[in-house]
Amino acid sequence: MIRVFENCSLRERNSFGIEGRAARLLEFEHADELLKIFRGGGPGPWYVLGGGNNILFTGDYAGTLLHPAGRGIRVTAEAGDRVEVRAEAGTEWDELVAWAVREGLWGIENLSLIPGTVGAAPVQNIGAYGCEVKETIRSVEMCSTDTCNMVILNGEHCGFGYRESVFKHALRGRAVITAVTFSLSRTPRPRVDYGDLARETERLGGPTLRNIREAVCAIRRSKLPDPAAMGNAGSFFRNPTVDRSVAEELRARYPDMPVYPAEEEGKIKLAAGWMIDRAGMKGHIDGRVGVHDRQALVLVNRGGATGGEVLDLAREVQRAVRERFGVEIDMEVNIL
Template identity: 40%
Template sequence: MNIQENISLKSFNTFGIDQKARFFSSAKTLEDLKAALTWAKSQNLEVLVLGGGSNILLTKDFPGLVLKVELKGIQVVSESEEEILVQVGAGEIWHEWVMYSISKGWAGLENLSLIPGTVGASPMQNIGAYGVEIQEVFQSLQALERNSLEIHSFDSKACKFGYRESVFKHELKDRYIITSVTFKLNKTPKFHIEYGAIKETLAEKGIQELSIKAVSEAVIQIRESKLPDPKKIGNAGSFFKNPTIPIAQYEKLKIQFPEIPGYPNEEGIKVPAGWLIEKAGWKGVRLGDIGVHEKQALVLVNYGNGIGKEIMDLSEKIQKSILEKFGIALNPEVNFI
């Protein structure tokens, strides 16, 4: 176990925020994880678990131990004629795992191409895009309980998945470290191309015969056209969740804003947060070194030397603005540290 002191976290978060960790360690094995947690406990230190750093906003230096999870490995657990179960280490890069699954002809993850972050973070957030969410391809996960250092298994029900939600963001927050995720993928594809511009993009590319590779390439093309590359402009992808409002409230807003988009779900009507932010005049707004992206209002950006507190303040101004204009409360998808 290698413990480093006073380490800049700039290269470990996609916003590119330059805050420091008092102590830093990376865990490549389960033993590394246990040793680091034991050491932190002996020093009475708070622990921040880091994956790809693609869903956090650092607003200050971290006074404890930042523990980067780098557990790797992809292993077929079982397979039938129709399905295959694959266990993947929490430290694997999400997009690389998606590309690997596509190269093997395993279907189910193609709509989730180019999402930043690691495999371990995917069930925590119940990540989703273009009509597909993790819970649809999820079988189980293994996680290390921080106090007992015991490994526990969680099935889909135990994870309590919701829209960008899981039990690990609420009741079990900061109690477990996910070490691996097992996915249930299909050998025969079930295509989801109705959402977003996938169908149009496939047509533009002249795709005659659907394949998971073609869908993945279409998703990548769409994401690259709308979302800034974190290596060039600091960002954490979608900053806010898409809010769901009661049908009655949506109908009322429809009178005032006839063009307001809405998508029915079990709780009511989901309204795109990006549309609300753009309609409120925030798209492309720049305040010094931070701002709202010019192509996608849902993305807050760091143009270079912005600090987390500035981005947090901007997000609060946007929330206040949306509440005043539409009566809708926006909730961040990004975790503030």
């Protein structure tokens, strides 16, 4: 059943807690309902609003927001130690991770406690603690708004990169994801060699599925503010990639600067949070907005802020990093 909301308040539908209104919001559960929306003349200007965890509203939205409300997880195939799991787009991402851990399935445990829905996971190619969701995505089911038909896109055709996918580029505004199928494993494949994860996992008794999940959750809770208590969208900025020569020059000036391998040959990934901290912006407060004092990648709504105030702060952070290091850091959050 399609649910229609006119002049819909957005404050409870975005993790920043920013006030705003949408001219119309349509909730749908099934793919045939979504097809009905587009085959019936289309919704006009539209945008997909999942859990509202990676978006900043800077004003009212004059078009139609499409909200996938279908939830559900089921096994669709098993072969050897591989298990294919299909999840509806409206399923909370961490609900899927918790389910996989209970079922003894490896592959997404390092992505525990990432806010948002399953439908948003391939768009951002979410990642944490040395893992990215692209490693487990078998296929993505989507409505092509060009043809008004359902299409299944194999994972290898999704154009995945660091926080990138075809859904952010060639298919932006042309596809609505309705479900994702993941290929998980019954064979233990612990990956705990990133950041504090090895130490925290060992403290809990070793790299079991449950211990890795608990370790990730504990680390994230210690560093990231709860959106229910202080509005935020998690990491606001992406880690930049630069030429190896640039990274080497910066390391010569800042020997303690963290660097990581990048997918592109001849490129190095830098730690945006470290640079924001060294640029003097960690813990910075500007009226009703601020940079979190425990995680410099996170911008927070301290109460009653507008989207414009958050965006102004983001630009101030970018400027500070540019002036200190000569490096551009891009925003990861979608601005609407």
